[in-house]
Amino acid sequence: xxxxxxxxxxxxxxxxxxxxxxxxxxxxxxxxxxxxxxxxxxxxxxxxxxxxxxxxxxxxxxxxxxxxxxxxxxxxxxxxxxxxxxxxxxxxxxxxxxxxxxxxxxxxxxxxxxxxxxxxxxxxxxxxxxxxxxxxxxxxxxxxxxxxxxxxxxxxxxxxxxxxxxxxxxxxxxxxxxxxxxxxxxxxxxxxxxxxxxxxxxxxxxxxxxxxxxxxxxxxxxxxxxxxxxxxxxxxxxxxxxxxxxxxxxxxxxxxxxxxxxxxxxxxxxxxxxxxxxxxxxxxxxxxxxxxxxxxxxxxxxxxxxxxxxxxxxxxxxxxxxxxxxxxxxxxxxxxxxxxxxxxxxxxxxxxxxxxxxxxxxxx
Amino acid sequence: xxxxxxxxxxxxxxxxxxxxxxxxxxxxxxxxxxxxxxxxxxxxxxxxxxxxxxxxxxxxxxxxxxxxxxxxxxxxxxxxxxxxxxxxxxxxxxxxxxxxxxxxxxxxxxxxxxxxxxxxxxxxxxxxxxxxxxxxxxxxxxxxxxxxxxxxxxxxxxxxxxxxxxxxxxxxxxxxxxxxxxxxxxxxxxxxxxxxxxxxxxxxxxxxxxxxxxxxxxxxxxxxxxxxxxxxxxxxxxxxxxxxxxxxxxxxxxxxxxxxxxxxxxxxxxxxxxxxxxxxxxxxxxxxx
Numbered sequence: 001x002x003x004x005x006x007x008x009x010x011x012x013x014x015x016x017x018x019x020x021x022x023x024x025x026x027x028x029x030x031x032x033x034x035x036x037x038x039x040x041x042x043x044x045x046x047x048x049x050x051x052x053x054x055x056x057x058x059x060x061x062x063x064x065x066x067x068x069x070x071x072x073x074x075x076x077x078x079x080x081x082x083x084x085x086x087x088x089x090x091x092x093x094x095x096x097x098x099x100x101x102x103x104x105x106x107x108x109x110x111x112x113x114x115x116x117x118x119x120x121x122x123x124x125x126x127x128x129x130x131x132x133x134x135x136x137x138x139x140x141x142x143x144x145x146x147x148x149x150x151x152x153x154x155x156x157x158x159x160x161x162x163x164x165x166x167x168x169x170x171x172x173x174x175x176x177x178x179x180x181x182x183x184x185x186x187x188x189x190x191x192x193x194x195x196x197x198x199x200x201x202x203x204x205x206x207x208x209x210x211x212x213x214x215x216x217x218x219x220x221x222x223x224x225x226x227x228x229x230x231x232x233x234x235x236x237x238x239x240x241x242x243x244x245x246x247x248x249x250x251x252x253x254x255x256x257x258x259x260x261x262x263x264x265x266x267x268x269x270x271x272x273x274x275x276x277x278x279x280x281x282x283x284x285x286x287x288x289x290x291x292x293x294x295x296x297x298x299x300x301x302x303x304x305x306x307x308x309x310x311x312x313x314x315x316x317x318x319x320x321x322x323x324x325x326x327x328x329x330x331x332x333x334x335x336x337x338x339x340x341x342x343x344x345x346x347x348x349x350x351x352x353x354x355x356x357x358x359x360x361x362x363x364x
Numbered sequence: 365x366x367x368x369x370x371x372x373x374x375x376x377x378x379x380x381x382x383x384x385x386x387x388x389x390x391x392x393x394x395x396x397x398x399x400x401x402x403x404x405x406x407x408x409x410x411x412x413x414x415x416x417x418x419x420x421x422x423x424x425x426x427x428x429x430x431x432x433x434x435x436x437x438x439x440x441x442x443x444x445x446x447x448x449x450x451x452x453x454x455x456x457x458x459x460x461x462x463x464x465x466x467x468x469x470x471x472x473x474x475x476x477x478x479x480x481x482x483x484x485x486x487x488x489x490x491x492x493x494x495x496x497x498x499x500x501x502x503x504x505x506x507x508x509x510x511x512x513x514x515x516x517x518x519x520x521x522x523x524x525x526x527x528x529x530x531x532x533x534x535x536x537x538x539x540x541x542x543x544x545x546x547x548x549x550x551x552x553x554x555x556x557x558x559x560x561x562x563x564x565x566x567x568x569x570x571x572x573x574x575x576x577x578x579x580x581x582x583x584x585x586x587x588x589x590x591x592x593x594x595x596x597x598x599x600x601x602x603x604x605x606x607x608x609x610x611x612x613x614x615x616x617x618x619x620x621x622x623x624x625x626x627x628x629x630x631x632x633x634x635x636x637x638x639x640x641x642x643x644x645x646x647x648x649x650x651x652x653x
Binding site for chain 1 (some may be wrong): 373374377378380387399401402405406408409610
């Protein structure tokens with residue numbers, strides 16, 4: 001197999017599982033990461049892409065890419081719903097590689113998150129199994145699936161760390177859905193031999209996504225509650241994350257592997273907040289030390305249980321351990337197994353992100 | 365021990381499961397969804413031992429005494445009929461059925477078998493609803509209900525519902541005390557002229573209120589309301605409302621109620637959907653025993 005383009009050496013292209021003419025499916029192609037992924041694949045010379053988007057998705061960016069790469073690349077845009085088996089069959093027909101970016105994001109309800117992440121993934125896998133042409137399923141998971149409960153402070157969180165065994169107790173529908181999504185991908189791998197690689201990005205940031213992650217703090221009551229303190233925030237700049245996802249889709253010999261994606265030189269929550277205030281806008285923030293946030297999470301958890309859900313159990317000790325406990329992160333496996341290096345240094349990434357925030361660029 | 369099952373494992377099933385768990389002497393013996401994964405996730409989160417992808421399997425193997433039907437409206441009739449025929453009491457989420465004919469058949473079947481059945485208009489039994497009924501019976505408000513329907517919408521971008529209620533700050537709902545925001549509205553059309561709206565399914569817990577992120581819906585915690593809109597369909601904006609927050613109730617007039625409306629005797633209502641709904645047929649464990 002050979003992929004000849006400026007971004008890939010001949011030796012690199014020899015170790016890829018697909019050729020540039022093989023059909024690649026990107027679900028969630030209109031999303032923040034999906035759009036950038038499509039662009040990056042085209043930049044690398046892959047010229048047979050199928051972009052699957054929801055019927056309501058804005059597709060201006062994909063259409064712009066289609067116009068830009070109209071010479072020599074075939075970009076098929078498919079609108080549909082992954083809850084439909086028919087749509088899944090149409091999406092996966094003759095596909096060699098799938099980047100499964102689509103997921104239920106923002107749902108507060110467990111059934112909704114589950115439906116839009118797990119049932120959709122199962123439908124897609126089922127369609128792949130029937131089609132029989134798939135060489136790899138790249139499952140986009142999240143760093144949120146890891147449990148940190150039994151680890152001491154400042155321990156390293158890497159791919160060897162355990163995943164939440166009872167994700168429903170985290171009180172986080174997204175975490176629950178992602179844990180279950182990973183499980184079903186593994187199950188299909190074992191039962192039907194569908195080859196997969198799981199990628200677990202940290203907090204993906206960049207122009208087009210202006211929100212501050214909850215790992216830094218929570219904006220409420222007119223004051224930003226700073227909860228992260230000296231914790232490193234597991235950022236990954238959009239371009240670096242996309243690079244890791246693409247490598248996870250292309251490299252030979254990594255089926256069944258899991259890769260966490262975080263950048264180098266991660267800033268602490270305090271450093272990030274200071275930079276944000278300096279570069280984007282000033283606002284009041286109130287720092288809560290870790291023992292205070294732990295106590296508040298504990299009280300919230302107890303009150304939620306005592307009141308039988310009068311307050312939803314969204315803050316609890318498991319959540320605190322996962323989001324606000326002092327933890328270090330590693331991208332060592334990503335570097336050694338995939339040869340990944342962050343193309344955009346974190347300082348440059350933050351600079352671009354702050355500039356986009358200043359200009360008020362909203363989510364993609 | 366009363367054996368309860370839930371059919372339909374979507375969003376609202378979570379609320380049913382959590383409330384059933386609170387009742388002593390009740391056990392959820394099985395959950396069912398046409399999509400087995402959905403049934404599995406509900407069973408796992410609520411510690412239910414068995415889950416099913418087929419209703420007949422649930423009925424024959426779990427043998428529930430009561431079945432809560434929380435599926436989409438178009439499936440209510442067939443599922444409720446099958447459950448009643450299997451000897452189960454049923455709780456049907458709103459809207460009860462798609463048409464009056466289906467409702468009549470189900471009610472007849474339940475009465476024939478001596479089984480309890482109720483529609484999920486749970487706010488009918490809140491203080492505000494009871495107060496409203498007494499006002500109707502005293503003759504202060506009311507006319508005979510002739511039609512009932514539920515309007516479903518979760519799409520905030522959907523203009524018919526969300527556009528009016530959420531985007532339009534001038535909408536009458538937004539001007540109500542507490543800025544009540546709900547996601548399910550039941551409309552009772554009083555002789556095509558007067559409208560009673562039940563707003564209430566999204567207002568009891570902060571969890572539910574948070575369904576509208578970014579909107580000032582937290583004030584709806586613990587509140588419920590029943591609105592009577594007099595002559596609303598004729599374009600007359602006169603309306604009054606009875607609110608209750610905790611144990612506190614008040615009646616608010618948003619415009620003049622120019623006249624008292626004819627009193628209503630709900631039990632004589634010839635229209636079974638509404639009639640049944642207003643007859644205090646609450647499904648409770650004591651009642652079933």
